[in-house]
Structure formats: structure tokens, C-alpha cells
Amino acid sequence: MARPRKFDEEAVLDAAMMTFWRHGFEATTTRMLEEATGVGVRGLFNTFGNKEQLFHTVLDRYFAAVRAQLAPLANLPGRDAIDAVFAGFSADEPPGAIAHAGCLxxxxxxxxxxxxxxxxxQVAAYRAAWKDTFAAALTRANIGEVDTRAEFLVGALWGALGQIKLAGDKAAAIPMAEVVRATARTW
Known part of the structure; x- marks a missing residue:
């Protein structure tokens, strides 16, 4: 008979997510996952599968959290929704905050x-969700060239998030975000 689990699966997934987010899939070792979650590798893999399967679960969890953050944007006027996404880069984050690791x-x-x-x-679906969010905002604002501009906004967003990853500091995205905000205001 299998022993009951003695850990909170949600908390373990959150800890694993933070570990993959900070270090990436390749650099994250099973030892790092054990240390971050407080669960032995056997317990992790018996519950979530191997490292790849755990990563898939973590990406799904991350995407669900981002979807929840995207939902309120649908209630904003189009230009405000676009501005809100890029204004978010200016919010201060304490040193060590996960926001300084970019986007998982x-x-x-x-x-x-x-x-x-x-x-x-999973990455393609995530990108499509952002594009759909931007396209809907552009449509609500009666801004033309929806597909082209939505692609531009996704590219700019991902570029800004890439800057954070490369610099290890959320502030690295601010210049790009400000240019995008100014550009979107001219549409």
C-alpha cells in the first residue's frame, strides 16, 4: 500500500517553479529541486513524474497564473490595457524578487x-495568449492593423522580458517599455 503524501503539492509546485524560473530547465538539478521543495527526488518524481514532466506541470501552472493576470485587461479600454502591461515594468521590486528573473x-x-x-x-500557446490579449485591446480601441501591431507588441514585450533575464534586473526593461508606451499612444 502506498504511503500518503506528507507535503503540500501546491507549495512544492510553487517552489519548483521558482527554481526553474531563476535557473532555467537545464541548470536546475534534482538536488536544487530537493532543496527548494524540501521533498526528496523520489517523492517529487513519484508525484509529478520525471524532471521534464515536473517542468511541464510548472509551465502549466505559470501559464494559469498569467491568464488570471491577463483577464482584468479585457475590462480596460484598449489603450489603457496596452499601457498597463508596459507600465508594469516601472513598478519597484525589492532585490531578489522573482520579477528580476524575467518571465518563466x-x-x-x-x-x-x-x-x-x-x-x-506550451510556449507557443503562451505567446498566442499574449497576442490575442493585445489584438483584443487594439480592436476595442478601434486601432487598425491589428495583427501587425499585436505582433509588434508581443515582440516588444518578449524583448523587454529578455532584457530582464539578461541583466538580472527588472529595470533593464524600462527604456523599451517606455518607447512602446509612447508608440502605442500615437496609434
Missing amino acids: MVNTVFELERTDDTVRA
Whole structure:
């Protein structure tokens, strides 16, 4: 008979997510996951599968959290929704905050050649959700060239998030975000 789990799966997933987010899939070792979660590798893998399966679960969890953050944007006027996304880069974060690690999905793009098709599909779905969010905002604002401008906004967003990953500091995205905000105001 299997022993009952003696850990909070939600808390373990959150700890694993933070570890992958800070270090990436490749650099995250099973030892790092054990230390971060407080659960032995056997317990982790018996519950969530191998490292790849755990990563898939973490990406799904991250995407669900971002979807929840995107939902209120649908209630804002289009220009305000776009501005809110890029204004968020200016918010102060304390040293060591996860915001200084960028975006888990965008960071995963840096490792795509070393990941599997499931991860590629998860990243593509995440990107599509952002594009759809921007397209809806542009449509609500009666701004033309919706597809082109939504692609521009996704590219700018991912570029800003990539800057954070490269610099290890959320402030690295502010110049790009300010240019995007100014550009969007002219549409």
C-alpha cells in the first residue's frame, strides 16, 4: 500500500517553479529541486513524474497564473490595457524578487532547442495568449492593423522580458517599455 503524501503539492509546485524560473530547465538539478521543495527526488518524481514532466506541470501552472493576470485587461479600454502591461515594468521590486528573473516562459525560449515538443507547444500557446490579449485591446480601441501591431507588441514585450533575464534586473526593461508606451499612444 502506498504511503500518503506528507507535503503540500501546491507549495512544492510553487517552489519548483521558482527554481526553474531563476535557473532555467537545464541548470536546475534534482538536488536544487530537493532543496527548494524540501521533498526528496523520489517523492517529487513519484508525484509529478520525471524532471521534464515536473517542468511541464510548472509551465502549466505559470501559464494559469498569467491568464488570471491577463483577464482584468479585457475590462480596460484598449489603450489603457496596452499601457498597463508596459507600465508594469516601472513598478519597484525589492532585490531578489522573482520579477528580476524575467518571465518563466520567455526564459524557456532561450532553451527551446534543448526541450521537447510539449514545452514548445506550451510556449507557443503562451505567446498566442499574449497576442490575442493585445489584438483584443487594439480592436476595442478601434486601432487598425491589428495583427501587425499585436505582433509588434508581443515582440516588444518578449524583448523587454529578455532584457530582464539578461541583466538580472527588472529595470533593464524600462527604456523599451517606455518607447512602446509612447508608440502605442500615437496609434
